Amino acid sequence: MNATTMGYGMRARERMPFAWDSVIVGLSAALLLVGLVMVTSASMSVAAKDLGDPFYFLERQLLFGLCGVAAAWVLTRVPSEVWEKHSLVLLLFGLALLMMVLIPGLGAKINGARRWLRFGPMNFQVSELAKVLVLSWICSYCVRKREELATTFAGLLKPVGVLGVAGVLLLAEPDFGASTVLFATGFAVLFVAGARLRYVIALVLAVAATFAVLALTSAYRLKRLTVFLHPWDDPYNGGFQLTQSLIAIGRGGWFGVGLGSSIQKLFYLPEAHTDFVFAVLAEELGLVGVIAVIGLFVALVWRAFQISRMAQRAGLNFQSYVALAFGMWVGLQASVNIGVNMGVLPTKGLTLPLLSYGRSSLIVSLAWLGVLLRIHHEVKCSSRSAVMRIPGGAR
Numbered sequence: 001m002n003a004t005t006m007g008y009g010m011r012a013r014e015r016m017p018f019a020w021d022s023v024i025v026g027l028s029a030a031l032l033l034v035g036l037v038m039v040t041s042a043s044m045s046v047a048a049k050d051l052g053d054p055f056y057f058l059e060r061q062l063l064f065g066l067c068g069v070a071a072a073w074v075l076t077r078v079p080s081e082v083w084e085k086h087s088l089v090l091l092l093f094g095l096a097l098l099m100m101v102l103i104p105g106l107g108a109k110i111n112g113a114r115r116w117l118r119f120g121p122m123n124f125q126v127s128e129l130a131k132v133l134v135l136s137w138i139c140s141y142c143v144r145k146r147e148e149l150a151t152t153f154a155g156l157l158k159p160v161g162v163l164g165v166a167g168v169l170l171l172a173e174p175d176f177g178a179s180t181v182l183f184a185t186g187f188a189v190l191f192v193a194g195a196r197l198r199y200v201i202a203l204v205l206a207v208a209a210t211f212a213v214l215a216l217t218s219a220y221r222l223k224r225l226t227v228f229l230h231p232w233d234d235p236y237n238g239g240f241q242l243t244q245s246l247i248a249i250g251r252g253g254w255f256g257v258g259l260g261s262s263i264q265k266l267f268y269l270p271e272a273h274t275d276f277v278f279a280v281l282a283e284e285l286g287l288v289g290v291i292a293v294i295g296l297f298v299a300l301v302w303r304a305f306q307i308s309r310m311a312q313r314a315g316l317n318f319q320s321y322v323a324l325a326f327g328m329w330v331g332l333q334a335s336v337n338i339g340v341n342m343g344v345l346p347t348k349g350l351t352l353p354l355l356s357y358g359r360s361s362l363i364v365s366l367a368w369l370g371v372l373l374r375i376h377h378e379v380k381c382s383s384r385s386a387v388m389r390i391p392g393g394a395r
Contacts, residue, residue, distance in 0.1 A: 018076065019380035021307070021373055027300045028354065028369055032065055034293060035277075035355035042265045042280040043273035043357065057273055057357050064359045068366025075370035080378060083371070084318045087140035091162070094133030097126040098169035113349075115173045116360075125360035127170055127178045131185075131329070132368055134166045138186050139321035142193035146317075150194035159190060160203055171214065177336060177348030183207055185328045189321050231343065244269040245276050245341050248283040256286030273357045275349060278341040293355070294338070301331040307376050314382040319375040326372050330365075 036058065043057035053059075083090070101107035101117055108116040108123050116123035141149070141159050148155035163186045170179040187207075191200045231239030231246070248264035251257060262283045265272040272280050282290050304327030311320035330353050337352040339345035351361045 016381050019377045021303070021376040023303050024300070024307075024369065024373060024376065027296055027303065028366070031293075031296050031300070031354040034281075034296075035352075036061060036065070037259070038277050038281050038284075038355060039273045039357045041260050041262065041284060042277050044260075045266050046272070049267075060359070061357055061362070064362050065366070068363040071363060071367040072370030072373070075367055076374045076377065078371075078374065080316075080319050080322065080371070080374055083136050083322070084140050084143070087137045090133040091137035094130035095166060095169065098130050098166065098173075101126050102169070102172055113173055113175065115175055122359065125358075127173070127175050128360045128364040130166065130170075131178060131182050132364060134162065134182065135185060135189065135325045135329070136322065137162065138189055139318055139325060142189060142321050143318045146194060149190065150196070153196075153199050156190060156195045156199045156203065159186065160207075163187075175349070176211075176214075177350040180211065180348070181329065181332050181336065181350065184332055185325055188328045189325050192324055193321060241270050241276070241347065242343055245279040246343055248276075248279040249342060252282040252284070252286040252290075254286050255288055256282075256284045259284050275337065275347075275351060275356065276341055277356050278338055278352055281355075282341075297330065297334045297353075301327045303327075304330065304372060307372060307379065310379045311375055314379050316375070316378060316382065319378060323372055323375050326368055329368075 039061050040055065040058040044054040047056040048054040097117070101114055106117060107114040108118045110116060110123070115125050115127060117126055118124075138159050145155055145158075149159075163183055167179040167183060170176075170182065187200060187204055191197070231242040234240075235243045244264055248262065248269055251263070257263075262272075262280050264283055265280050269276055269279060278290075278293075281293060285292075304323050308320045308323035308327065311317075311323055333350055333353055336345055336348055337350050337356070340347055340350070351358045353365050354362065
């Protein structure tokens, strides 16, 4: 696509009414609403005791949700070609953020981890934004170097090297969970873009082996692993959080104990409104509520994949890979968070997208949804343009 064609296409799309995807908007709104309700329910007791305001976390979740919606609206107005054109600059900016957070005095250290940059009274978790910027470059690379990626091992090794740099910086924070999700999403995009299966498998095994060595040679990661395997051996110390989460899920039964009636959120389950909000949801809404929420996530991921397929058919390869990356990221992070809550996976410190209390995660997730809505608009506009170019297509 040359500059003239790109410019004409951008102007044509801007003249057309914005094509909102009601499915994405509806699913996102439903997850946000459930998140607001569950964050409020899970945090009221702690907020009233520690902060004197039972609605402290609700007010902030609502505020950051509105900020995220505003960011999403702004990004629906930004042509995706802009992201593709400036992907290298965005990549360097993302890596710079990951390096800045490691500098004492710049990065805020909380609970032994240095993951946040402080902006006045607010801390921003840079890994949330950096993951998006790194994946945007990966998607751009898949378009620019598609033949090299599909035919040579070196073509795959280059983007994996970038993922490796980002992964090392994330592990230095440390943020093992974010690094794992980034690698998994990146490999998925590279494979769909045409990388040879045997090369992908070889590198996946190498990365998995590296992560295994890191987990087994790090004292705190090894402790998390052993506690995850046998939480009831130490239910009042290392296994306390997981055992309380399992108790909450077990109490929920089929239909739950009722909204607001959770016992585990009353100073038993740590981080009940953030990483473990799913356990409170399971306790209060039961299996029926759990299936409904999981269904919303599955539908959101499936719709992202549909938009990716639509973009690919329209010849919008970069947009197709970005939509795919979004769907993979949402599905993986939601699966990891739910798996941690259920004791299927070791504790990772990853939020449940759109549901958990979290400033950076919520704003970035909603902003990325804005990019997805923009891709849907461009796909629809491309389809309309194709129809109008066909004799008799315009009526």
